Amino acid sequence: MANNPNPLATTCCIIGGGPAGIMLGFLLARAGVKVTVLEKHKDFFRDFRGDTIHPSTLDLLHELGLLEKFLTIPHSQVAALSAIVGGERFAIANFSHVPTYCKFIALMPQWDFLDFLASEAARYPPFTLRMGWEATGLINENGVTTGVRAKTPDGPVEIPATITIGCDGRHAISRDAGHLPLNDEGVPIDVLWLKIARQPSDPENALGYINFGRLIILINRNDYFQIGYIIAKGTFPQIQQAGIPAFQQSIERIVPFLAGRTAEIDSWDKVKLLTIQVNRLQEWSSPGLLCIGDAAHAMSPVGGIGINIALQDAVATANILTEALLSNSLTQHHLRQVQDYREPAVRNTQRVQVFAHRILDRVLRDEGPIKPPLALRILTHIPGFQNLPARFVGVGLQPQHIKNF
Secondary structure, three states, rough: OOOOOOOEEEEEEEEEHHHHHHHHHHHHHOOOOOOOEEEEOOOOOOOOOEEEEEEEHHHHHHHHOOOHHOOOOOOOEEEEEEEEOOOOOEEEEEHHHOOOOHHHHHHHHHHHHHHHHEEEEEEOOOOOEEEOOOEEEEEEOOOEEEEEEEEOOEEEEEEEEEEEEEEEOOHHHHHHHOOOOOOOOOOOOOEEEEEEEEOOOOOOOOOOOOOOOOEEEEEEEOOOOEEEEEEOOOOOHHHHHHHHHHHHHHHHHOOOOHHHOHHHHHHHHHHHHEEOOEEOOOHHHHHOOOHHHHOOOOOHHHHHOOOHHHHHHHHHHHHHHHHHHOOOOOOOOOOHHHHHHHHHHHHHHHHHHHHHHHHHHHHOOOOOOOOOOHHHHHHHOOOOHHHHHHHHHHHOOOOOOOOOO
């Protein structure tokens, strides 16, 4: 790489400035690896992104010595999760016993989290973040990915790189350009995203309200709720056909304390459809290319754990690849090692999500008043039951730790 005349040449080019991309870039640069992160948007300020910073992620920030500084950013803390099923509240998860430094989920707009990580990464000279640079393809030489082609405000460029890592989400250009085949699980639900003003007296509930064939999730963003309205896949056209007033009434019927406050949803332009996917690459890598996070395995929003999984991918990738990158000894074996290590936890997490989808599918098929299942009543009264969902959501199946080089 040292003899390459291209001034943009780097050791690692990361496509996508989401949680996985920024965290991986941060950890590699911190260890001394020259890294360039490409983010196609000009800033991180985009709505409808994961806002949950889980206890295991807070542990990573603690290990980096950044937790105290991070928690000065405005956020809310959720120490327990409950669900309102048919008008009755059920305690689902309690984080007081998770084996982590922080016993809560921090709710924070993802743009604040990314701004924080990027600013900390920028303190390391090997780190370069290119905002407004959109990857358009890969450079390929004799079947090996040797860099990235990108569209920039000043025109197209080529970025030679020893390794290219796709962190560009479920519509990844890295995955498509690398011709990596995808297995799709099939999902029976989609999500409508909208926002409604929040009042200080509103109750805290970060999990959801279930009734009348609907599930509504409320994310507290201090002055407003980000609302996830779960629907059966493909039914948004029928909901639109029924009209905005019917949609408003549906929200108020399921979440009674929002009565009289849905008038601000006066246009379908204020309702965004998110098509839910659960899929997984057969192979996460090819020579010179590795995909992680949603680019390798799209997760369902069930549990809000997608960001947690992506960050764990990033830490594991840094732990496995750093020494080889520093010694210029990276091989395809190292890239496969990332998948071999991470895929079992991803597969098992997706299995839990697919099981949850089956339950949601049954809920969405019955539009009458829901009667809380007996199994739910029994489970939520078993001592210690709340610790199991808390561990799954807050820690995950394979928590990671920062390796220092």
